[in-house]
Every structure is written in C-alpha cells, then in structure tokens.
Amino acid sequence: MTSEINDMIPDATAKELILAFADDELCVGQNHSWWIAVGPFLEEDLAFTSIAQDELGHARALYSLLSDDIDLVAYGRPHSQYRSAHIAELLCHDWPSALVRHVLHDLAEEIRWTAMLDSTWLELRTVATRALAEEQFHVHHAVSLVKRLLSTSEGHMRLASVLNELAPLGREYFAGSDVGLLASGVLDASLAEQERTWMKRVEDLLDEFELDIDWGVAIPSQGREGTRSKDFSALHDEMVAVLRIDPLASW
Amino acid sequence: MITDTAIDAVRAAVASVADPEYPDLNIQQLGILEDVVADCSSIRVDLVPTIIGCPALDTIEKDVVAAARASGYEVTVRFCLAPLWTPDRISNDAREILAREYTVAIRPRNGLTKCPLCGHKALQHRSDVGATACRSVEWCPNCRNPIEVVRSRQMGER
Numbered sequence: 001m002t003s004e005i006n007d008m009i010p011d012a013t014a015k016e017l018i019l020a021f022a023d024d025e026l027c028v029g030q031n032h033s034w035w036i037a038v039g040p041f042l043e044e045d046l047a048f049t050s051i052a053q054d055e056l057g058h059a060r061a062l063y064s065l066l067s068d069d070i071d072l073v074a075y076g077r078p079h080s081q082y083r084s085a086h087i088a089e090l091l092c093h094d095w096p097s098a099l100v101r102h103v104l105h106d107l108a109e110e111i112r113w114t115a116m117l118d119s120t121w122l123e124l125r126t127v128a129t130r131a132l133a134e135e136q137f138h139v140h141h142a143v144s145l146v147k148r149l150l151s152t153s154e155g156h157m158r159l160a161s162v163l164n165e166l167a168p169l170g171r172e173y174f175a176g177s178d179v180g181l182l183a184s185g186v187l188d189a190s191l192a193e194q195e196r197t198w199m200k201r202v203e204d205l206l207d208e209f210e211l212d213i214d215w216g217v218a219i220p221s222q223g224r225e226g227t228r229s230k231d232f233s234a235l236h237d238e239m240v241a242v243l244r245i246d247p248l249a250s251w
Numbered sequence: 252m253i254t255d256t257a258i259d260a261v262r263a264a265v266a267s268v269a270d271p272e273y274p275d276l277n278i279q280q281l282g283i284l285e286d287v288v289a290d291c292s293s294i295r296v297d298l299v300p301t302i303i304g305c306p307a308l309d310t311i312e313k314d315v316v317a318a319a320r321a322s323g324y325e326v327t328v329r330f331c332l333a334p335l336w337t338p339d340r341i342s343n344d345a346r347e348i349l350a351r352e353y354t355v356a357i358r359p360r361n362g363l364t365k366c367p368l369c370g371h372k373a374l375q376h377r378s379d380v381g382a383t384a385c386r387s388v389e390w391c392p393n394c395r396n397p398i399e400v401v402r403s404r405q406m407g408e409r
Contacts, residue, residue: 029304043377043378043380043388046378046380046381046382047378047379047380049380049384050380050383050384051380051384053302053304053305053306053384054302054303054304054384055304056304057302057303057304057305058303058304060303060304061303061332126332126333127332129332129333129335130303130332130333130335131303133335134302134303137379137380137402140379141379141380250309
C-alpha cells in the first residue's frame, strides 16, 4: 500500500476559513484578557490569563499561514474585513457569560482543530496538531468548572439562562463556506458535521444537569459576511490601543 | 557555501543563550534548541517553543541572533511547530537546577513526580495553570508547600 501526501495550494475558500478561525481566536484571546487580575478567584485569574495567551498564540499561528505581516492582518484591517463570529466578539461583562462563552468556544475549537489534523494543507496540519495539544487543557478546564458550578443550586441558577442565551449563538463558529474543502482534503469533516458534533457535545455536557438548550433555527451568519457586532469596536480599540499611541512600539 | 565548521560554531554560540524565564538555564538544556542548519546561503536556527503563545519567543529570537552575531555569523530563526515540545526534552542537569533554584518540578519519564523541597512523592493536583501557561500547580501534603510542575503537552499526563 502506498500513501502519498501532496502539500496542496490552499484556495480562496480555505484561506477564508482560516481567516475566520484566526479572527475568532484573536477576539476570544483578547476578551479573556479582560479578566487578568479581576478573575473571581486566583485560580481562574491565572487560568484565563494563560488561556488568553494560548488563544492569541493560536491566532498568530493561523495568521502566519496567510501572511508574513501578522500584525497588519491581525490589527490593520477595516472592521468589515474581519470574519469573527459574533459570540467571539461578545464583551462578556459578567463572569457567568465569560465562563459560558469559554466552554462553548473551546468545545467548538477542539472540533475545528480535529477536522484539520489530517489536512492535505501540511502547514495547517502541523499547526492543528500543535494547537490541539494545548486545546485539551482548555476544554478540560472549562468543562470541569462548568460541571462543578452546575452541580450547585446557585451555580445552576446563574449559568442556566446564560447557557440558553449564548449556546445558539455558538452555531456561528461553524458558519462560512467549506465548498470543495472535503474534496481537496483540507478538512475531513464538513462545517455542518462539525456543528452537529459540537451541539451533541454541548447537549451531553448539560444533560446530567437537566438543562435543555433551545437551539432555535440556524440564523444566517453576519460575522462571516463582514458585519461586526456592537461590541467589536470597543474590543478592537483595546487591541490596537498601544499601536495607535506608538506604531513602532516593541517589547 | 556554509561549512560544517560554521554550523558547529553557531550551534556552540546559540546553545548558551539563557532562557528569559529561567536565566540559570540555557535553551539547549530546556530542549528549545532543535537544530542549526544551512538554508541555501544562510544559516538557520530552528527552535521549538514550549507553547505557541509563549510571550518570551521574541526575546529568545533576539538573543539567539545576537549570540550568533557575537561569534561572527548572521542567522535567521525559525520557530518550529513540530516536533512537539514536551518536558521530556529538558536535560537531567536542568531538572536538578529547576528543582533547586526555582522549586519547579518536572515529571520524570517514569514514576512519580518528586517534591523539589522535601522529596515526597504523592503530590496532589490543584490547578491546570500556574504563574505561567506552561506550569500547573500541585500541593505537597508532606511539607505543605504549593509546587509548580512543568506541564506535559498531553492531557492524559497533565
């Protein structure tokens, strides 16, 4: 038996998929960093700080597949050229929504990397392998904390409504085009399949706590089409604050 | 034409670059230095980051370029995403220094992790992340100290 791997040239659809994934990671990494020094307890403070750092690292690795000028791609585009899902942009001013977005995001992220593990786009495959090793810690952290909180009456009370509100928005993580990407081997699961896997994982997590998510009907993605949510502007201002003060700043 | 002598000289020069987080250790002892190779007409230093988002990467890159330049060579630095960095890449002498100077434990390739303070071998897991993303926090029930342990990159091993 022979198996030959040819590194493929990614087409526009593949690049758009990676750009959207990178933008999701950038927004969530930046959003997690709001909790530095103000987490509800020290362990969470440290966890969010570390995970923020990891997510920004994932964004950097994904942008590097698209451009040599990572800062320009990450920070220098007009808002309409970002492709982030609106749930990733959400500022999450309270801890329950930050935690719920964390668990929804990382369950999705794990599935997204997994679909790229055997990619014919070899650089992407390498990034996915590396990132997935880190991702397992994020999922473990988010899932175990959500379970601990849901098993108490107060935690259940405070998380249930947020889960119902945010989970349907998480479907946008799997929005966008994957036309031709299965055939060319960039992905080995379609976005629709990934979305089903994700919804099942969310349902399985919540099942033992007698929480049913009303997924509603899938709404067309706005984020992937270039429309930003109301929170994006404030998030982006924070990202580029130092760059605006001093474009040549370095560490 | 890049000679083997040049490659060896660069390797010797960059191997001693200190790690920003653990300045008593160099990048070779920590397993961050992967290889020095001839890349067309230039010399390239391949490094393996402990985690993708490590904030010390820029510092390490600058220090590597400066160390090579000090010995008379211009190099480029590439951060490789493969192979995966794991604590197994840390040398034995570095493990001792980490325990003694930083109270940081490394999981041995076989057997139980030892408390760097008292040698107790039944540490209790406390948190997946410590003061940096690459360390978790354990608790030693014998000497009653929190102990940071360099994280493995595979979940099953923690």
